[in-house]
Amino acid sequence: MSSNVLHYDELKHFCQEAFGGFGFNEKDSAVITDVLLLSDLYGIDSHGTNRIVMxxxxxxxxxxxxxxxxxxxxETPVSAVIDGKRGMGQLVACYAAETAIAKxxxxxxxxxxVRNSNHYGIAGYYSLMACREGLLGISMTNSRVSVLPTFGKTPMMGTNPFAISIPATPQPFNFDVATxxxxIGKVELYNKLGKQLPLGWGMNVDGLDETDPAKILAGIPFGRSGVHPVxxxxxxxxxxxxxxxxxVVEIFCSILSMGTTSNHIMEEKGQSGICHFIAAIDPKIFGDxxxxxxxxxxxxxxIRNSEKATGRERIYTHGEKEVEAYAKRMEEGIPVNDKTIEExxxxADYLHMDFCQYFPTLKPLK
Structure with a gap:
């Protein structure tokens, strides 16, 4: 499947207007859009514009x-438990991060x-909020059940990502990964692109490793298929x-908050229940x-300057690739696949928005 390159300003305008059409105020629409587009700019296409329809x-x-x-x-001087009240995950998580930073x-x-929230996008957005304030940031979230325990056939955990961001130059150490x-967003992206998965990513409803993303995705809502842990x-x-x-992510997010574990999220209509954990640490408590x-x-x-493996020219530290992708995509644009553009x-049609007005240089889809 082909893709088109869209400019950051165009996507920002469209997303903010779309979230406004959903009913969010201007400030909240801007925050949600910022989280989504940072993912796109970092090259994490599974959690950016691709998610707006979801x-x-x-x-x-x-x-x-x-x-x-x-x-x-x-609440205590160093801690808090937050009820997200089923709010938009990005807004709830930003509130939690601001609370952690202040403390x-x-x-x-x-x-x-945090308990009773929703999907909050990339974990690193919130750890970086602390990092920009000169603090060490930690961000974790559980998610809808989709991951199999070792030797298990029934998914019991979410992809449960975590991120750690620590101030450094020329860019922060920023480690942001799923466990x-x-x-799942990457499996969904492969499905949109019509690509087969590498063997070993996930299992089908028969308990066998599967390379067809559609077969893995089909069983996830019913707790009958999933992806493997790292x-x-x-x-x-x-x-x-x-x-x-x-x-560990599940314990910090859903157990400490007395919230919903991944395997019980979405059991009742209208109840999301995703849980987060966000921490900020002032390095002054350890020294200068x-x-x-x-x-x-x-x-x-x-580490960067250490000896390279045969045939390799560079060793990256965590966060470097994202910073370089950010600079490139701000200058050259963000690739968005045809399926996402169709969505x-x-x-836009549903919200009575003139799609062509937001993307005047976009070529008509075939």
Whole structure:
């Protein structure tokens, strides 16, 4: 399937207007759009513009309450528990991150766990919020059930990503990953593109490894198929470790918040129940922040400049590829596949928006 290159400003305008059409106010529409487009700019296409139709469906089905206001239901000087009230995940998570940052600036550390929220986009957006304030940021979320425990046939966890962002120059250390082999969004993207999956990504309803993304996706809503944790479906390559990482995220997000574990999300219509955990840590509680940052930067440089494997020219540290993709896509545009553009056009028609007005240089779809 082919793709078109759309300019950042065009996508930003369209997304903000679309979220306004969903019923969000101007400020909230801008925040949601910023999260989505940072994903696109970073090259994480599975969590960007590709998701806008999904959010619309969740709103129509009553899973997202656009009027919801998150509420702190328990609090200490260094911690808080937030009820997201089924609000838009990006808005709930930003509120949680702001709460964690404020506590870290006052008390040195801020730990916030969230229940009853929704899909919040890329985890790194919220850890980077803390990082930009000179703090160490941590962000985790559980998600709808889709990941199989090691040796299991029934999915019990979500893709449960986590991110850690730490100040450094020329760019922060920014580690943002799912605890599954791949996020479900990537399986969905392969399905849109008509591509087969690499063997070992997921399992079908018969408990066998599957390369057809449609067959994996078809069983996920019924808890009968899924993707493997990091390391795959056996212990041979460390699948039990990915399984454990996913469980750690689940504990920090849904257990500490007394929220919904991944395997019970979406059991009741209108109840989403996704949970998050966001932390901010002031490096001052460990010593001189400048010295700590210089120590990190020196180590990162040593890694980048260490000897390369045969046939390899570069070693990346986490966050470098995203920063480089950001610069390139801001200048050259963001590739969006034809299927997503078709979905966006249908959404524009539904909202009585003139799609061509937002993307005047877009070639007609075949």
């Amino acid at each position: 959010y619309h469906e969740l709103i129509k089905d009553g899973n997202i309450d656009i009027e919801a206001q998150p509420e702190i239901v328990m 870290a600036k006052t008390s040195g550390i801020g730990l916030v766990t 599954s082999v791949v996020p 390391g795959g479906g056996t212990e041979e390559f460390g699948g039990h470790k990915g399984y454990g990482f996913s469980m 922040p400048s010295a700590i940052q210089e120590h990190l930067e020196s180590y990162l440089d040593e 966006m056009k249908a959404l």
